[in-house]
Amino acid sequence: MAQRSSTLKVLAEHLGISIATVSRALAGNPTVAEQTRERVAKAARAHGYVPNVAARQLVSGRSGFAGFILPVRGPSFVDSYLGEFLTGLGEGLVEHGVDLFLATSQPGQSELSVLRHVIESGRADGVVVTRVAEDDERVAYLRKRGVPFVMHGRLLDEDAPVSWLDTDSGTAFGEAFEMLYDLGHRRFGLVSITDRMTFRHLRERGLRQAIARRGDDTVELEVVAAPRFDRGAIVDAVGELLTRPRRPTAVIGLFDEVALLVLEGAARAGLKVPEDLSVVGFDNVAASGYAPPGLTTFDAGTRSSAREIGRMLISVIDNRNEAPLQRLVRPELVLRGSHGPAPFGPLVR
Amino acid sequence: MAQRSSTLKVLAEHLGISIATVSRALAGNPTVAEQTRERVAKAARAHGYVPNVAARQLVSGRSGFAGFILPVRGPSFVDSYLGEFLTGLGEGLVEHGVDLFLATSQPGQSELSVLRHVIESGRADGVVVTRVAEDDERVAYLRKRGVPFVMHGRLLDEDAPVSWLDTDSGTAFGEAFEMLYDLGHRRFGLVSITDRMTFRHLRERGLRQAIARRGDDTVELEVVAAPRFDRGAIVDAVGELLTRPRRPTAVIGLFDEVALLVLEGAARAGLKVPEDLSVVGFDNVAASGYAPPGLTTFDAGTRSSAREIGRMLISVIDNRNEAPLQRLVRPELVLRGSHGPAPFGPLVR
DNA sequence: GTAGGAATTGCAAACGTTTGCAAGAAACTC
């Protein structure tokens, strides 16, 4: 049987003083005499006293937890994003003594209803929202309810007074275009997926803006989108794109998993990378370093972003009425082997 | 300002009955009249009542949370294990209404002290322990303290009355040997790391046992171990192994990341895989499918194991005095391109 | 009509903490 941990009452009786004084002494309250404080601290250490969080929460109204709803995933969806994100988030929160609370939605249950439960039951003082969608019902609920939260990603409505940290993937996509343009590429492809997450739009917009900014009429852009994140569907879309008579010489994948499938599609279509085709991704997943010839991509810095999000959330929880916090972080271009000069000959013009 | 969620008191006043009755009605206690129960249920729904977990925990002594201490990681350590594991664990727990609680250790802090805090503060009713080491101080503490816990992995002491689920990687390593032996290989290498985690021993032992069982004196096994999980150190160890005069024709990596570095080392040493060298790993990380020629490995089924661990933990929490639960799951061989017949000629004998 | 029992409800304590207020002790001021 597990022995109960010590309580304030036990300490107080042992020291012959009141519970209140013990509590204040441990809290470092300056009204308690220095000598008393030391006695209490010593006894607490000796007893291995650790305050009961439930009792503390009950009176303070604060749980000391930040909440995170685990995204619902297909049976075989695998990536390192979640692990990196949670590691970083934990690091950012623990600096301020806040712990992380994870809720999972059950099969039939919406993420919103889980979120509602987490908040209403007082399990979390604030939450982190990832995979932000266009009309995100979670965000709508949190705003209405006045719950502190920070998003990883942005809404399309730039003026919404909500706190977020986003990777500036739009600019990154523009940067990718610039680099490829300078290498002589004029015919571009973007392999996307139809999804309600906002980053899809932001990336496509960033790419189009960079193209427009360049002001070269000979630049073409073809966008193909698979109906969902499905290996087969994406491979098909890629195959179709690469076998067109005027196929692109440079293809950007919406994120690395897509770009890796572009590499696969290229091999299947008999195209050599980077000689016949340049490919660029986004995220820098581990596999990008292993897939030949090495995927040129952007490192999103998930872990450090998450760390910063943790800190932002603490700040949002502490000063509710302040202006929202918004941060855009710059992803870093990782040059590997999948980009190169545009091929010469009939393919180009 | 966030509006407070409804409480039992509010419901009771609204219905003109006592708090106790409301509580019992919602708990489905049969002593409350059917009619009353319905009225209460309706009012609770109307008010969006969600019980306060802190209050409930305070009286029940149960937090309703399972704890997990995030492993301390180097700045750039990346894999998908954590994400998969947490996803599965959440799935296993949520079936029983238990939520997951994540604690992070701060830079200078030992994992044990975090664990202690989590337990003593009543944050978690039970915990999951991963990366089991030989003389694991966390396990010692939990046993002594009588805290319910389940390990992912085993202790070397097979008779210890603790609950665990482990992937039978020892048998898998034996299986890998059998397959390679049947392909004609006789000279084997194992690339390991010196680490206090128990799986290292279990895998090596499984391999040695399979070799002994085969009873062929011409089989040789060379084990090299890098001092820690460090890219450079492993690459060096691999390079040394592969340039020996009597180099192995088949190399097994302790886990996929190691095996991937073996592939890299082979390329550097001018060896073709699988013609000159067969390589087998363990884990089936995403990159294994992308690194040419595709790493032959074992799928550890992390997510489903974690799901089962969640269920086991619930069971351990519910019947503390029962015999420990122990499960060995069989990993699945994933055949890709990195294994093949043993090369002929002077290299073989 | 009354005793006995069953069904339903309420009272109040308990869980372990924090904190406003008041009380006591000590130290100063004149």
Added chain:
DNA sequence: GAGTTTCTTGCAAACGTTTGCAATTCCTAC
């Protein structure tokens, strides 16, 4: 030495639940 201030401590309420026990009401049986 009385009045005042400053330190230090204790009392008790509060947070929102659950639950043992007592109280009330309503039947049923004789």
